[in-house]
Amino acid sequence: MESLRIIALAVVVAVSVAACPASEPPPAAAPSPTPPEVAAPEPSPTAAAPDRAPRKRPPRPPRPTTPVSSGVVDPPRAPDLGFEGSPPAVVERMLEVAEVGPDDVVYDLGSGDGRVVIAAARRGARAVGVEIDPELVRASRAAVAAAGLEDRVTIAQRDMFTVDLADATVVTLYLIPALNDRLRGQLSRLPAGARVVAHDFGFSELAPAATFDATPPSTPGAPPPRPHAILLYRAPLPPAGD
Ligand SMILES: C[S@@+](CC[C@H](N)C(=O)[O-])C[C@H]1O[C@@H](n2cnc3c(N)ncnc32)[C@H](O)[C@@H]1O
Numbered sequence: 001m002e003s004l005r006i007i008a009l010a011v012v013v014a015v016s017v018a019a020c021p022a023s024e025p026p027p028a029a030a031p032s033p034t035p036p037e038v039a040a041p042e043p044s045p046t047a048a049a050p051d052r053a054p055r056k057r058p059p060r061p062p063r064p065t066t067p068v069s070s071g072v073v074d075p076p077r078a079p080d081l082g083f084e085g086s087p088p089a090v091v092e093r094m095l096e097v098a099e100v101g102p103d104d105v106v107y108d109l110g111s112g113d114g115r116v117v118i119a120a121a122r123r124g125a126r127a128v129g130v131e132i133d134p135e136l137v138r139a140s141r142a143a144v145a146a147a148g149l150e151d152r153v154t155i156a157q158r159d160m161f162t163v164d165l166a167d168a169t170v171v172t173l174y175l176i177p178a179l180n181d182r183l184r185g186q187l188s189r190l191p192a193g194a195r196v197v198a199h200d201f202g203f204s205e206l207a208p209a210a211t212f213d214a215t216p217p218s219t220p221g222a223p224p225p226r227p228h229a230i231l232l233y234r235a236p237l238p239p240a241g242d
Contacts, residue, residue: 073159079132083112086174086199090228091119093214097230098170098195100125106170109160109183114140114153116172121152125170129155130163165190174199181205181240188239196233209234 086094094116100106102124108116111129113136120127121144131137137157144153156163165171165186173180173196180203187196202208208231215227 073132073157076134077132077159079110080179081110081175083133083136084174085112085115087216087228088115088119089216090199090214090230091116093212094172094197094199094230095120095123095170097210097212097232098172098197100170104169105167106172107163107165107168108172109163110173110175110179111140111155112136112174114143114155116174117153117155118144118147118149120170120172121147121149125152127153128168129153130158130160131155132157132159161186169194171196172199173197173201175201177201177204184237184240187235187237190235190237192236194235196235196237198231198233200229202231202233203240205240206233206237208232 095106098104098106100120100123104120104123104125106117106120106125106127108120108127108129111117111131114129117127117129117140129140131140134157137155141155144150144155161182163186166189168190171187171190171194173183175183175198180198180201184203184206190196198208199214210232212230212232213227214230216225218224
């Protein structure tokens with residue numbers, strides 16, 4: 001009797017093992033009424049997923065409006081040249097000669113009281129004034145604010161010889177030839193199509209593409225105006241020595 005029970009038990013065990021292979025998954029659990037959200041696995045960068053829409057990149061932060069920080073000159077140093085403003089009629093003529101419009105980024109190197117950058121912004125351009133004299137920086141920032149042009153004009157308190165002009169389409173200068181010459185390296189990296197307009201003084205070894213007379217008309221009874229000239233150069237400008 002006992003041996004019969006053992007045999008019967010062995011048969012039952014053998015049958016149940018045969019009906020339940022090791023590779024078969026365990027029975028599924030009853031679905032939960034609120035299944036937890038499972039994050040999709042990160043796709044491998046090398047895995048091909050042709051039928052899946054490409055993952056969107058997170059939006060990039062907007063580009064700063066100007067590559068120059070408003071910064072300070074450290075250590076402070078004296079200007080290479082004193083301030084003398086270009087007469088308003090000459091400023092307008094410089095911007096006209098350079099065909100400044102809303103697509104332009106105008107840099108005035110040695111921007112003084114801000115008159116050139118303000119006039120450029122009034123033509124719709126974005127403008128950067130680079131000025132080393134802290135008093136003129138303060139005065140020109142105030143003038144920009146008074147004109148309501150802070151969204152389009154930056155006054156950078158910087159030494160102009162350290163400024164990257166990569167995004168400039170127009171550069172204006174009212175400096176002496178020796179200073180213009182020292183800017184040749186920076187100006188040689190201007191993008192093709194950029195214009196450089198210089199008031200009265202150009203470069204010692206570079207002929208302008210065109211020269212314009214910008215002498216204001218004489219006023220009866222007033223002393224005759226001194227002559228003014230505007231010199232136009234077009235990028236690419238060769239670096240000095242080429
Ligand atoms: C003749 S003013 C021209 C002002 C203005 N661009 C205009 O046409 O009316 C020259 C300006 O260059 C500034 N300056 C001189 N050396 C400088 C330098 N290394 N970096 C920046 N500005 C400088 C002077 O302070 C001055 O305001």
